[in-house]
Amino acid sequence: MLQRLLSDGRCTSFVQELVEELHTRFSSKHISAPVQLPEDIIAEVLKRIPVKMLVQCKSVSKSWTRILMDPIFINMQFHFHSPTRIVLSNVNHTYSISVSLPLNPNPNSVLNTQQLCPPPCEHGFCIKDYCNGLFVITVRHEKSIILWNPSISQYRVLPPSPFFENHCSRGFSRDICAIGYDSSKDDYKMITSTFFYGARIFELLSLNSNSWKQLPDAESAPYHMETFLQRPVSINGSIFWIASDKASYKHMIMRFDVCQERFSLLPALPDVNVRNVCWIGDINQSLCTYYLSNNSYFHIWSTRDAFNWVKLITVSMIPEPNPRTPSLYYVPLCFTENGELLISLRGYGIFDRRRGLAAYDPNEQSYRRFVLEENTYWLEEAVYSDSLFFPKEPSDQACSHSSSGFLKKMLLRFSHTIFSHLACNATSD
Amino acid sequence: MAEEVSSQMNSLSISETNPSSSATISLVSGDDIVFKVEPTIAKEMETVQSFIDETDGKITTIPLPNISSHDLPYVIEYCEKSIAGKITKEFEAEFVKKLNNEEVKELFLAANYLNIKKLLDFLSQVIADRIANKSVEYVRRYFGIENDFTPEEEAKLREELAWTFTGVDPDDEDEN
Structure with a gap:
């Protein structure tokens, strides 16, 4: 560079000597001592490195x-x-x-795939919900629940819920199991539900304390919660389900506020007569949904605050030559780098040739399909970011408990001192 | 553009400059070389701009003791391109091609000191790309970090993290 500066005539001949000297000084410095970067800006670099390598980097220093x-x-x-x-x-x-992700930009490209299998479930598992890269999975026919972060290959078996433990042997099933993050307490909470003589019993597990409690009110009782082929969606401290009114069969979206531990209903879409909410999901950290009113296109609606809906994109459906063919089920996943919407096309059974992953170009209103390396049949999708999140088990936090005990003692002692001081003042008055 | 001003520097940085010369800003590197730049360039450098603002624009010679005359031209070049809206993938690729690992880190420190968000983001990504998929030993060498684990601690960590040690690139020779 300095050589170039000289040749550019950007340096006067007067300083040539000086620059030359500097050059040798700097070059020798380069060899002897590498430049040290302070910790705060090292974090700027590290946040850009893939999670698997970050885990490995724990052994740097x-x-x-x-x-x-x-x-x-x-x-x-x-x-x-x-x-x-x-x-x-x-x-x-x-x-x-x-x-x-991101997906290879060539059309019809083959996607590299990698098989996932958490350590304690060699005989298969079922993904119930996920949040911040943390998955809640069940193994051994729903009996045990495991918290799993596949990106850092860490897992933790969660304690059994008291109600379900007492009643599952009598044939009651737990069909709802979802996880959300409570930012006010920096705690992950898992909500599960069991059908019990026509009513729902909701139980809540705090992952910080590893303890269960039963939710007192049954606000959700009048609504049927959709759990088949539609996972709950967990975003920014809320968990959402599709629910339907038992009387009118009208579809609604139900929200559980993880922080307040309360259920509520979302306002209906601004469109007319939404009877059939087809899907809910998370795109760009917003709750998204669509319903079908015709066979050629649908609008995806999105809400950030669980109150105001905005139209995100309109998707044209792939035309079916034979009107009697059942239409594909469209599951929007995420936007690709060049603004296409990645969609999972769920077909009917393993032999439906139309099923697969495709990117939808909203400008061209066209689809390009991807081929998976392994010919896999799937029914559900989860789109997530690799993360380092993993809530610790309470045993790891034993010292923090003792320190809060210590703090309490200190406060007590402090208040005693104040009281005695006040008492002294009162008597001296 | 560069001229030696070590003798004048002290007087310049505290004296009021006359209005006619206030069109350009003089940046003085740690090794006392002056680089004259347009005020728009200074705007890209938050640290420099806030210095100018604090003195109501009266002071136009800014000493940058943490930045060498070797690094400053690169910073200026990047800022010029940034203002012209000409930061393309091609430019960035050419820009880092010229830089060895030590120079990238020095520029990174300079961008941090001058608080140039775009350059800082860009160089963070360059460093991240340069160490991606490299071995722990390579990362330590790259950052000049001493391994402060005992052999027992390191062996234990390696065992725990064994699953991450697959698919690591072989170390290539440092270019420095």
């Missing part, structure tokens, strides 16, 4: 381990990336495969 375990860094890393992975799974307790 103690200060790096500290950065990589710091909740502020973990949060920053997570929010820096848009979704990087799709998990395709079969609800019948099977393996999942993972596809890395």
